[in-house]
Amino acid sequence: MRKLSFKVSVVAAVVVFTTATAFATIEFKSGGATLRLSDANGAVESLVADGAERIVPAAEAFTLQLLDGKGEPTLIKSSEFAFEGLSRVEHVERVGVWRHANGLVVRMEVTAADGEFRFTPSVEGIPAGMLLEWFDGPQVCISPDRKLFWPEWDGIEVTKFAHPYHPVGYRERFSNDRSKSFYPGLAQMQFMAAYKDGKGVYFSAVDTRHTPKAVEWEELGDKTVRLTLQTFCGDLDKDGAWRPKFHYSLRPYAGGWMEACEIYRDWVRTLPDFAKAPKRPKWMYDSPVNLIYPVRGYGRDSGRDMKPNRMFPYMNAMPTVEKYGKLLDSRIMALLMHWEGTAPWAPPYVWPPFGGEAELAKFRDALHARGDLLGVYCSGTAWTQISSIVPTYSLEQRFEDEHLGRHMMRGPKGQITASICNGHDGQKLGYDMCLADDWCVGEIVAEAAKLSRFGVDYSQFFDQNMGGGWLLCYAKHHNHPPIPGAWAVDAMLALQKRLVAAEGSSGMVFGCEAAAATPYVPTLSYNDVRPMPGLLWFGRPVPGTAFVFHEWMCNFTGNQCAMMKRMDAFWRWMTGFHNGDMFSLVLNDRGEAVCGWPSLWDEPFPERDGLMPVLKELNAIRKKYPSFLLEGKMIRPFVACESRPAEVEYEGWGKGKVETREVLTSFWENARGERIGFASNWRREPSELKITYADGSTETRMLAPLETIRLSKNVLKK
Ligand SMILES: [Zn+2]
Numbered sequence: 001m002r003k004l005s006f007k008v009s010v011v012a013a014v015v016v017f018t019t020a021t022a023f024a025t026i027e028f029k030s031g032g033a034t035l036r037l038s039d040a041n042g043a044v045e046s047l048v049a050d051g052a053e054r055i056v057p058a059a060e061a062f063t064l065q066l067l068d069g070k071g072e073p074t075l076i077k078s079s080e081f082a083f084e085g086l087s088r089v090e091h092v093e094r095v096g097v098w099r100h101a102n103g104l105v106v107r108m109e110v111t112a113a114d115g116e117f118r119f120t121p122s123v124e125g126i127p128a129g130m131l132l133e134w135f136d137g138p139q140v141c142i143s144p145d146r147k148l149f150w151p152e153w154d155g156i157e158v159t160k161f162a163h164p165y166h167p168v169g170y171r172e173r174f175s176n177d178r179s180k181s182f183y184p185g186l187a188q189m190q191f192m193a194a195y196k197d198g199k200g201v202y203f204s205a206v207d208t209r210h211t212p213k214a215v216e217w218e219e220l221g222d223k224t225v226r227l228t229l230q231t232f233c234g235d236l237d238k239d240g241a242w243r244p245k246f247h248y249s250l251r252p253y254a255g256g257w258m259e260a261c262e263i264y265r266d267w268v269r270t271l272p273d274f275a276k277a278p279k280r281p282k283w284m285y286d287s288p289v290n291l292i293y294p295v296r297g298y299g300r301d302s303g304r305d306m307k308p309n310r311m312f313p314y315m316n317a318m319p320t321v322e323k324y325g326k327l328l329d330s331r332i333m334a335l336l337m338h339w340e341g342t343a344p345w346a347p348p349y350v351w352p353p354f355g356g357e358a359e360l361a362k363f364r365d366a367l368h369a370r371g372d373l374l375g376v377y378c379s380g381t382a383w384t385q386i387s388s389i390v391p392t393y394s395l396e397q398r399f400e401d402e403h404l405g406r407h408m409m410r411g412p413k414g415q416i417t418a419s420i421c422n423g424h425d426g427q428k429l430g431y432d433m434c435l436a437d438d439w440c441v442g443e444i445v446a447e448a449a450k451l452s453r454f455g456v457d458y459s460q461f462f463d464q465n466m467g468g469g470w471l472l473c474y475a476k477h478h479n480h481p482p483i484p485g486a487w488a489v490d491a492m493l494a495l496q497k498r499l500v501a502a503e504g505s506s507g508m509v510f511g512c513e514a515a516a517a518t519p520y521v522p523t524l525s526y527n528d529v530r531p532m533p534g535l536l537w538f539g540r541p542v543p544g545t546a547f548v549f550h551e552w553m554c555n556f557t558g559n560q561c562a563m564m565k566r567m568d569a570f571w572r573w574m575t576g577f578h579n580g581d582m583f584s585l586v587l588n589d590r591g592e593a594v595c596g597w598p599s600l601w602d603e604p605f606p607e608r609d610g611l612m613p614v615l616k617e618l619n620a621i622r623k624k625y626p627s628f629l630l631e632g633k634m635i636r637p638f639v640a641c642e643s644r645p646a647e648v649e650y651e652g653w654g655k656g657k658v659e660t661r662e663v664l665t666s667f668w669e670n671a672r673g674e675r676i677g678f679a680s681n682w683r684r685e686p687s688e689l690k691i692t693y694a695d696g697s698t699e700t701r702m703l704a705p706l707e708t709i710r711l712s713k714n715v716l717k718k
């Protein structure tokens with residue numbers, strides 16, 4: 001066996017090249033960790049640190065997909081290529097080269113530095129008439145006995161890996177399948193981390209342009225789990241080749257989901273848009289409670305009468321606003337649904353308000369006179385042909401007359417459709433607008449301007465644009481590449497920055513559905529969030545986005561989006577408090593709180609009355625500590641807290657049990673480096689909390705039913 005060992009001066013790492021057997025491998029060393037790639041096919045085989053293996057061998061080094069002129073896909077695996085091995089070149093430890101009979105050449109630079117391993121792929125020699133759609137490599141596999149932090153829906157700790165997988169692509173229709181764990185979107189961060197017994201592996205794209213990609217996992221037949229950062233390749237060079245300016249990072253680390261989120265947060269902090277905290281309106285310091293209600297209909301979006309309800313004219317809601325202001329000792333934001341003069345949820349046009357501007361102006365002025373606020377739900381950047389809720393609203397003729405179809409998003413085969421809330425039984429029949437199209441951007445900007453000029457304080461403008469993102473446009477006739485790429489994120493970010501610069505100057509804040517994804521956090525700092533138990537058959541929700549982004553983004557507990565047909569409301573709202581979220585309630589037209597939107601208004605909500613004093617108390621804590629709970633960052637526990645495991649049953653998008661603890665905790669640090677912690681008992685009986693301090697001393701506290709305590713007598717100095 002021949003062994004070569006040498007120092008790489010640039011990055012101070014050691015590379016060991018081992019050949020001689022059919023199972024020869026190539027080793028890279030960095031910061032005490034050893035990465036091994038197969039010399040037979042270049043796949044990632046092993047990552048060892050502190051004597052512990054962090055991964056399992058992958059079968060493939062990569063997969064990729066080509067599209068032909070008709071948009072038909074061809075998926076090709078690395079095993080269909082001839083692997084030429086990994087050779088040394090200047091400034092890079094190794095470059096792997098794979099050649100395909102069709103002319104494709106894939107290269108993968110591998111560099112060891114600073115305790116991590118960096119992979120930079122490129123794909124050249126694209127066959128004539130074909131386009132490279134996406135690239136998925138390096139491929140990293142883990143053992144299913146790990147827990148996986150998955151940044152979908154704000155953060156899920158996955159423990160059950162059985163679920164169908166397919167690559168992310170153009171979506172014909174909305175569904176709850178796995179085709180949507182898409183960054184930047186419902187996957188808000190571009191990394192995953194797997195861990196067991198405090199020994200973890202962190203896999204990320206270090207991509208400052210936030211190129212669209214899947215952040216997904218796939219259970220393989222052999223019971224291993226593959227992690228994928230399948231990346232769209234629309235940012236092509238002139239020769240059609242893909243040579244990304246970013247790399248993928250694979251590294252061992254110590255800890256669980258929080259430590260992994262710290263690694264990502266350290267990277268986020270280097271991004272220019274995160275150099276300083278967002279400019280927050282003064283009202284956020286008062287932590288207003290959102291009252292979410294429709295002014296038409298009976299709490300459902302379809303199949304019911306859309307006549308004005310008891311909350312219309314708008315002024316009818318003033319006694320309710322006053323009631324909750326008093327009950328919760330709080331400023332209120334009336335956050336309206338079904339208020340659009342067009343039709344409920346009929347993007348992009350919403351103005352004038354239902355019943356006319358004068359009616360809404362009375363309400364706006366009455367709210368502002370009390371120091372309260374006016375907010376509205378919109379529904380993002382889709383296009384409504386016909387409202388499925390109010391079928392008399394139709395833009396079909398205009399669409400035809402003005403040939404507007406040319407501005408809409410298209411699939412690889414020229415398909416035109418829309419995904420979210422689309423359909424006869426949904427909210428509308430329509431399409432998705434292409435945000436790299438000037439006409440679409442112009443219409444959206446003009447509509448937003450009407451809201452801000454009117455004096456709306458908050459617009460949940462990008463509701464249905466999950467994570468503030470948009471989906472995939474392949475239109476060949478648009479003024480952008482025919483394959484999705486970072487250009488699409490640039491387009492959405494330009495739109496949001498334009499809106500914030502123009503309309504934000506009037507004080508109007510913009511939001512989206514679910515926490516904003518990384519590139520959109522600086523522009524969307526207040527959003528409708530909720531853990532989605534319907535998706536939690538994978539494991540349990542963890543506050544990943546709050547942990548990473550709370551200094552820049554403070555969300556609210558949202559409208560629940562049908563997740564809470566039945567769930568323990570105290571657990572739900574206390575979880576929101578510990579995520580650092582502001583509060584919201586969904587009301588019926590009698591001003592009574594209901595489980596959520598769009599639950600039936602006669603659905604039982606047993607905790608309704610008991611919830612109000614709890615929210616009042618929690619919001620008082622929020623108002624007392626804005627440097628932590630509005631502006632601060634979430635940190636790892638500075639004292640160890642133990643309480644008994646518990647389960648919360650839910651019924652909504654799905655039905656099942658969420659694993660939790662009897663006592664919820666969170667820990668915070670403000671800009672001065674001071675720290676604070678809180679613990680809440682969400683149960684209706686006393687719960688015990690064992691606290692172990694840094695010096696090893698312990699204390700057992702008995703928390704009264706629904707009690708929240710501070711975990712230190714004083715705010716702690718770092
Ligand atoms: Zn387009």
